[in-house]
Amino acid sequence: MGFYSSLTVFTGLTVIAVMGVFVLTGMAGLFSFGQAAFMAVGAYVAGLLAIRMGLGFVPAVLAGVVASLAAGLLVALPVMRLRRDYFALATFGFGEAIRALLNQSVGITGGAMGLFGIPVVTQPWMVVGAAVWSVWLVRTLKRSALGRDWQALKTDEIAAEAMGVPTYRRKVEAFLISCGLAGFAGALFGFYTSYVDPAMFGWFRSAEWIIILFFGGINSITGTVASALLLSALPEFLRFVAQWRVPLYCGIVIATINLRPRGMFGDWELSLSTPGEVLKGVRRRRGLAQP
């Protein structure tokens, strides 16, 4: 595990999880402080199946994703009809409960000591591939009817409901997608480090994902990916100021929210037509006639 390969893996995993947060928070406007717990569910279920039952890599990862989807459904069904604050609270409670559960069931999960001996299978290229795939998935979703429903209910839930958007169903779907992506990242994580412990999945990690999202711009996938790359890679190179890392983060976010609430990138998206648009802008600035 060289420095750059592990940096690539951790950044890629952050991108995958943050894409889930983009769907949930950026598009549907819901907050989860328990996303890291779904990552934990994915990591533990996949790891345990691989260790105890000798399940292969692919089925184990799939099982991890399915388990986090099931856990997501358990939280979503009772809570999603309520105010958004309650949802944030319930996910937070879920996160803490999962951590307590992992710490307490020492016989199965190894408790606070952590789970050892997950086979090392994940390679950096796999994570990069998975990250690209998840960005593609979320981009497709954003452009689909589903994505427009989410953005409608984020802006005004009552109006969206009146226009025929099944808001409850759509919110559950957004949450499940984000849980699935977090579980996926978790399963890949376990197969890379071969060791997981409950302290890795505290609510701080969930909050960090939300910070990344807000820094990049909650309406822009491009911005979110850029800020995920920047904010997860930067601290690794700033080890000497490790202590000030989090306050620095917080300062950036507070400044962003107060001074530039749409995030660094606003609504802007990178697309195939971007080079053409840039060119057009240059021409306009030079006063050249439009063809």
Add this chain to the structure above:
Amino acid sequence: MLVQQLINGLSLGAVYALIAVGFGMIFNVLKFSNFAHGGVITVTAYAGYYVAANLGWSFLPTLAVAILVGGLLAMLVELVGFRLIRRRGGSVIFYFVSSVTIGMLLENLMVIAGGPTFYAYPDMLAKASYPVLGASVSTVNLVMLAASTLALVTLTWVLYRTRTGVAIRAISADTVTAGLMGANVDTLIGVTFFVSGCLAGMTGMLLGMTQTLFPQLGRVVVKGFIAAVIGGLGSLGGAVIGGIFLGVVEVMLTATIGSGWAPVLLFLILLSFLAVRPQGIAGVIAQEKA
């Protein structure tokens, strides 16, 4: 033994009630859940410790310092974190993220200031415990119970019997209209934050005395949030009931099934509460603004 657990539960519940009320005051006015409250609690606990341990002040002056620091810090938080958003009329989401971030910032500043180590407040009370109904109850718990009750009674008096209190209740009903009627909204919101910060200061110091002092102390704010939800968000009376209920249940659970499993069961209780009675005990449902 049961009496002792009950009193411990009551005094823990009284602190939860303090948090829930401080939390609920902001919720009433700005309609968002202010998680920066936890950060303020942490900072005041450290401030109290500094004054008590390094300068050797006694209990009451220390408490006054903690309360004052809390109030001023909360006003600063409002100025830095929320005022611009409010001026712009930004959505609730921004308040929420801003408050969480500030909570995190304050917590981490305390990590830098005091290190991740644990501290213990010096003994400031003359007697460690008192016998109550045949059970021995620690003085800190009794002080906690008394101080919280006093604070809540005072707060109720201020909110319902003074001019400022009436104005605060008016802006919590409708900020814009109250402003048109001549209420100075900026000042009143500042006052609300100050009062809520004073409660946080009290909470911080009392928690620091009963538990040990560490940077994550403020995360207890979540318990206050849960208490506020159980009681009914936006109702101060409900917040008190919810806090006391939560405190008693938590102490009882910890005594019977251990502190490891208690969070799991508390989560299940919360979840079933949200499923069965989302409007909380007080039954005032907080409407989402259309």
